[in-house]
Amino acid sequence: MSLSGKVAIAGAYEHPTRWAPDKSESLIMAECARGALKDAGLELSDVDGLFAASMSMGIMGVPNLAEYLNIKPRYLDGTNIGGSSFVAHVSHAAAAIHAGLCEVALVLYGSTAASNAMAIGTGLGGGGADPEAAFIAPYGMTTVGSYAMVAQRHAHLYGTRPEQLAEIAVTMRQHASLNPEAKMQKPITVDDVLASRVISTPLHLLDCCIISDGGGALIVTSLERARDLAKAPVVLQGCGEAVCHQEIGAPDLLTIAAEQSGKQAFAMAGMGHDAVDLCTIYDSFTITLLVTLENLGFCKPGEGGAFVEGGRIGLGGALPVNPDGGGLSSNHPGMRGIFLVIEAVRQLRGGLGPRQVEGAEVALVHGTGGTLGSLHSGATLLLSRD
Numbered sequence: 170m171s172l173s174g175k176v177a178i179a180g181a182y183e184h185p186t187r188w189a190p191d192k193s194e195s196l197i198m199a200e201c202a203r204g205a206l207k208d209a210g211l212e213l214s215d216v217d218g219l220f221a222a223s224m225s226m227g228i229m230g231v232p233n234l235a236e237y238l239n240i241k242p243r244y245l246d247g248t249n250i251g252g253s254s255f256v257a258h259v260s261h262a263a264a265a266i267h268a269g270l271c272e273v274a275l276v277l278y279g280s281t282a283a284s285n286a287m288a289i290g291t292g293l294g295g296g297g298a299d300p301e302a303a304f305i306a307p308y309g310m311t312t313v314g315s316y317a318m319v320a321q322r323h324a325h326l327y328g329t330r331p332e333q334l335a336e337i338a339v340t341m342r343q344h345a346s347l348n349p350e351a352k353m354q355k356p357i358t359v360d361d362v363l364a365s366r367v368i369s370t371p372l373h374l375l376d377c378c379i380i381s382d383g384g385g386a387l388i389v390t391s392l393e394r395a396r397d398l399a400k401a402p403v404v405l406q407g408c409g410e411a412v413c414h415q416e417i418g419a420p421d422l423l424t425i426a427a428e429q430s431g432k433q434a435f436a437m438a439g440m441g442h443d444a445v446d447l448c449t450i451y452d453s454f455t456i457t458l459l460v461t462l463e464n465l466g467f468c469k470p471g472e473g474g475a476f477v478e479g480g481r482i483g484l485g486g487a488l489p490v491n492p493d494g495g496g497l498s499s500n501h502p503g504m505r506g507i508f509l510v511i512e513a514v515r516q517l518r519g520g521l522g523p524r525q526v527e528g529a530e531v532a533l534v535h536g537t538g539g540t541l542g543s544l545h546s547g548a549t550l551l552l553s554r555d
Contacts, residue, residue, distance in 0.1 A: 176263035177395035177402035180209030180388030190284035197279030197384035205386035210399030218244040218271030244271035251538020255507035256548035260408035262389040279384035280502035315542035317369035320456040327471035334455040335362035345494025347524040383502035407551035409433025426547025427464035434549040449509040506536035
């Protein structure tokens with residue numbers, strides 16, 4: 170039985186902090202839980218499903234979080250597939266609700282990546298210190314190096330230019346300048362991006378996501394119940410998950426998990442690409458967003474560079490992407506998937522002033538976890554107004 174149209178997001182909250190040396194991950198999550206429950210008009214006692222992941226959670230992370238919140242949910246999910254985890258948590262919660270395993274699911278994330286000086290993006294790619302990583306990155310491939318390899322390959326095959334990647338960074342900063350919670354709000358130009366120092370050719374500093382603290386929460390429940398709550402529900406129409414890996418040593422660097430998860434989500438929703446009014450897409454690096462748009466089917470392979478030019482993905486363009494400023498300019502506390510869902514919910518509810526996508530009725534959310542070019546996950550949602 171399809172989940173389409175049966176489950177909704179009834180509450181959403183993004184922690185306003187971008188720097189919180191006085192807080193723990195658990196405290197940030199607890200404050201986010203309070204915010205999302207208030208947004209939905211529910212109490213903590215209503216929660217019977219708990220979903221969470223973080224940069225530091227161990228095996229007992231979710232039970233420990235349940236103790237911290239002083240709740241005893243009847244359904245637990247600590248799935249951690251990197252930055253896409255929370256996009257996947259929404260579909261997992263929907264499945265659990267649809268199966269009668271829980272009624273009100275709370276999805277949480279919190280991080281103090283910036284105040285703990287966590288070196289995101291410069292560590293080993295392909296699994297870090299895991300023994301299996303020796304077969305993927307035996308010479309110490311860094312995360313940013315792996316993404317740079319994807320960008321090099323795209324440029325080699327299709328002639329994609331650094332100026333086209335830079336335009337993505339400029340657009341995200343334009344959006345962030347309209348978001349009072351964004352960490353980086355000063356406008357930048359293509360020339361500014363190209364003049365910033367090279368981190369791993371062809372990626373410059375401003376092609377890379379920022380590092381911040383932060384957190385967020387979502388409330389997922391049945392559409393029937395959501396209609397009786399405080400805010401207009403945002404309905405799950407389609408979802409999909411996938412993994413992409415080295416394929417025993419013969420990888421296609423430019424075909425990513427989004428190609429599989431996106432097809433699943435569109436098929437479940439029974440929608441075409443023309444129905445989508447905006448996207449929230451993981452933008453760990455500018456190349457991440459570009460190849461994700463291609464793999465989701467918004468343009469053909471190799472056409473991403475031209476697709477992002479001319480304001481097409483900006484507010485007022487044909488397909489606005491990340492109106493909050495994304496990971497490139499708003500926030501990136503290690504794992505960013507939950508903020509993609511939160512921004513999509515906000516946009517579909519409306520009332521965001523200068524960064525509102527006018528007439529938004531359908532949003533596509535896509536999270537990436539892990540490292541493009543080696544091992545990564547993808548999770549896609551199609552959300553709509555009720």
